Amino acid sequence: MGKGAGGRAWPGEPDCLREILEGIYADYNRPEWVSPDPLECVLPFADPRDREVAALVASGLAYGRVNQIVRSVRLVLAHLGPSPRSALERSSRSQLERDFSSFRHRFTPGSDVANLLWGARMLCLRHGGLESAFLSGDRPGGTYIPTLDVFMQELARASGVQGRNSLVCRPSDGSACKRHWLFLKWMVRSDAVDPGGWNRCGPARLVIPLDTHMHRIGRVLGFTNRKVADLKAALEVTRGFAAIAPEDPARYDFSLTRFGIRSDLLLEDLLVKCRTAALDVHMPKDGHPGDEKQGKG
Numbered sequence: 001m002g003k004g005a006g007g008r009a010w011p012g013e014p015d016c017l018r019e020i021l022e023g024i025y026a027d028y029n030r031p032e033w034v035s036p037d038p039l040e041c042v043l044p045f046a047d048p049r050d051r052e053v054a055a056l057v058a059s060g061l062a063y064g065r066v067n068q069i070v071r072s073v074r075l076v077l078a079h080l081g082p083s084p085r086s087a088l089e090r091s092s093r094s095q096l097e098r099d100f101s102s103f104r105h106r107f108t109p110g111s112d113v114a115n116l117l118w119g120a121r122m123l124c125l126r127h128g129g130l131e132s133a134f135l136s137g138d139r140p141g142g143t144y145i146p147t148l149d150v151f152m153q154e155l156a157r158a159s160g161v162q163g164r165n166s167l168v169c170r171p172s173d174g175s176a177c178k179r180h181w182l183f184l185k186w187m188v189r190s191d192a193v194d195p196g197g198w199n200r201c202g203p204a205r206l207v208i209p210l211d212t213h214m215h216r217i218g219r220v221l222g223f224t225n226r227k228v229a230d231l232k233a234a235l236e237v238t239r240g241f242a243a244i245a246p247e248d249p250a251r252y253d254f255s256l257t258r259f260g261i262r263s264d265l266l267l268e269d270l271l272v273k274c275r276t277a278a279l280d281v282h283m284p285k286d287g288h289p290g291d292e293k294q295g296k297g
Contacts, residue, residue: 018245021256025252028254036070038058038069041070041073047083048197052085054080055183056116057116060116061076061167069105088121088124093160097114099114115165116155118159119156119160122159122160131201134147143206144205171231182209203251207235217256217259
């Protein structure tokens with residue numbers, strides 16, 4: 001048997017696991033499996049300049065129950081209209097604060113949304129777009145963890161507000177930053193589901209967006225033994241998938257996270273497909289990949 005990054009045995013040799021994962025990818029990495037998911041709010045934007053703003057909002061709010069997430073994302077994007085980037089360029093800070101004064105998504109107040117959007121606006125004006133802003137802090141080699149850390153720091157500074165924002169976290173704090181890796185996955189990867197748009201970034205440097213759902217799948221596959229879905233666990237799970245798909249370790253994220261998110265796909269079915277005996281791993285009844293606790297990124 002092969003061994004995962006966490007030292008546990010895989011259900012078979014790497015080639016066997018690759019075959020199983022590719023089968024799941026072929027079956028479920030399709031547009032018809034997207035809903036319900038905040039990604040469905042991002043896909044309608046054809047212009048990458050609009051898409052990156054929509055993706056930043058949708059990923060930031062991707063915690064809690066999936067139906068609530070989609071409602072909240074649609075509400076924010078409705079205020080921004082058909083071109084979120086153009087709306088930001090025309091907006092004043094006071095206008096954004098008024099637009100979202102009554103908004104709330106779980107522990108995210110409207111002020112956090114307004115500050116996030118103002119920070120994005122300032123970075124777009126300064127760099128020409130969020131991809132250029134992201135890459136301005138990049139150093140070659142390894143994952144995008146240091147790059148993401150700098151980007152989120154600059155985004156927070158550009159918002160002009162000191163203090164915590166529920167929509168911004170940093171890897172340097174030890175957080176898995178699942179929502180930010182979800183944002184990057186959507187913008188960097190391009191296939192039948194992930195829309196892409198950032199053509200100067202490489203998927204090989206992405207980290208798996210690790211929520212409780214993918215963390216449990218990672219444990220089932222033997223990639224990690226860590227009991228907490230933190231940054232170290234995210235790296236272990238990413239290395240496990242990188243052993244199968246080194247140029248695209250996030251390749252299987254969408255198809256695997258359909259199990260348990262959709263009511264018609266159960267984790268038990270995934271366990272059977274992976275031929276694992278770890279049947280004591282259970283999914284939350286509504287375990288969207290954003291089901292995070294307050295303050296945990």
